[in-house]
Amino acid sequence: MARLLFSLLSLVLVVALGTYALWTQDRPAGHYLSDLRIQVALDDGVRADRGNLLGIQPELFATDYQSLPRLHRKLAAYLSQARNLGMLSAKTVVVLPEHIGTLLWALGEKDELYQAPHLAEANQWLGYSNPLLFARAWLQAQGDDRTQDTRLRMKASSMARDYQQVFGGLAKEFGITLVAGSIILPDPQLRDGTLVTGNGGLYNISVVFGADGKPMGQPQRQLYPDFVQRRYVQASPDPQLQVLDTPAGRLGVLIGSDSWYPANYAQLDAKGCELIAVPAALNGKDVWREPWRGNPDRADAAQLGIQPGEVSEGEAWQRLAHASRAPVSKARASVSVFLRGQFWDQFSDGQSFANHDGQTHPTDDGRGARLINLWL
Template sequence: MKKFFLRIGIMIVILLSAYFIWSLTGRAKEKETGWSKLPEFKARFEYVEAGIDSGKGNIIGIQPYLTATSYSTAFNFEVSLRFYFEQLKRENKLTDKSIVVLPEYIGTWLVAANEKETIYKQETIEKAMTTMVRSNLFSFFYGYLKSPAKDKSKYAIFHLKAEKMAKQYQQVFSTLAKVYKCTIVAGSIALPDASINSKGEMQIKSGAPIYNTSVVFGNDGEILSPLIKKLFPIDDEQGFTAAADTELQPVFTTKAGKMAVLICADSWYPQAYNNLTNKADFIVVPSLGDKDSVWLAAWKGYNGFKAPVDVDTTDYKKISEGDAWLKYSMNKRAATANIHQGMNVFFTGSLWDMKPEGRVLILQNDSTTVLPASVGKGRIVNLYLQ
């Protein structure tokens, strides 16, 4: 009997050893950029400028065209972003009064960093995440068991590398802000109840609810407190992310003036503007979005939360999604908060079978300009503040 259990024990050890060897091999390594291949930059990118340089600063929306390879390492991710910062530097568009805004969830896909190279070649995100789970089984099950969310699997995926994601995210954007001496609103990243410790470092709380979190980096590379957490997650987010307290909307002091930051759908709700009214000079909104066909399709109505009382629900399925953005988001609600300048920046790229075709909304003196979808290329949008 003892020999039987000894053999079983040896077999388990062999199987576990084989698994760990398999899980650790073939991974993308920092500065070796996966399979020794840098991200493929789109040679074409669009530059759009609005307003006249008054010396008061500018809001610069960057829509980097990102692919799965862009997220294979933190190095690749930084190089992918530097391409656009270098264009701005070359044209002397960056100053200490520049506010650079990136799209929503831009940091979240660092969950794929340093994974097996096969992940970045998968056709669908489902296949890519399945491979990632298989090579991180113990971390995945740990997060699954601690999950406070309804969708425990999705929570566990974004929890399993949260601490590393937070460090890489801060490292990349802190470096860019310091090197290019500008303020960066670093899109957002999904993290378990992230906070800033006494050393100015992002830290996460294991097993805590995940919040869609935006971070502002000053032109010295330091994080400007506090972190911004999404107030009104949409249906697709509610399975694994939580809603933040509406009383926690900050206003940031920058060299370009007082800045408000709302994450995507938050810009649709009057409650999100309660703490911003008469306090901010301009507003920025990082967003994700989808294929442009969704923007042009009939609006399905408010997503995730009940429509505010000032919304005409007869507009549902009668106006387009794009028309609804103009009628009910930043364009309308910023003015009621006495904010008359701003920008809404959407994601663009090709991440597995996710192919967001981002637009940009420019708010100038209560009038909104909607740029066409950025399809198959990156874009830089420069708005001079007045």
């Protein structure tokens, strides 16, 4: 009797494990109607043959990351509309926002993950659907926020591949130079032109893709992660900023809060930088109008000249941008592009703006995707 009971229990366990294994492999893609429209928020300067710096502020949602074709469709629709407006050419540098690649951790998951009301619940579904990846990433996790580290590390290899495929593909498809926002990856590097990951700490990086779809230079690592991300994202051990030659001019990339620090503008200026791309993101609903949080626990925070809470987030970002850095920064133009949208119960806020010939050009705070264009 005992042997029979043991056999029955073993059979039930095998069936249960088999059913669970089949469930983890099932990835149905539900129907999703996405808003592909985009409005011109800024069109400054005189159209000439010197090219343009074009920021694309998308409006994205978790379901936009259900598949790579779906994400490509939305971003390609924005670029197609910019092309129809005459804003794309071989001398166009397009800038996308910070963390547009980081959200690739949600790619190709089960419907339950996208339908979850809260990010914490979505994280649970991610672990349920990828138990082996989760276990390995948990063991390798570093930093103070182990949960965030694990979520970003567990699919890092596929995230790097998908990031290069979608953004390198868009650059080649539209014949442009593309600053592909940013993505958080463990120990990222280019190997024979391919973005790969390692087992080290997490870094927030941006890759620039040329019109041939290939990466230009090396991944630019963020130098000054903000006080929230520093719990799991490491600052670049190399303080050097690269400047890349593009058809529109020499280009530098400052990720997020890197755009606040005068030393970074001085370094870009010393390397002959003419154009500055700032992929940015702010977490929180209507945080643009709230008191500026700054980086209060950094030893070099005093050099910014603004105390946390002294001005709003929006005022701080615009005051610390390159137009306010004269005579340190001699760049002709810069554009700061923020990620907008809702990801479960988390909102991404910020109001994109541009700097051109020493003047700051804000944009409206309306909903929907925006084009921010500067003719050079």
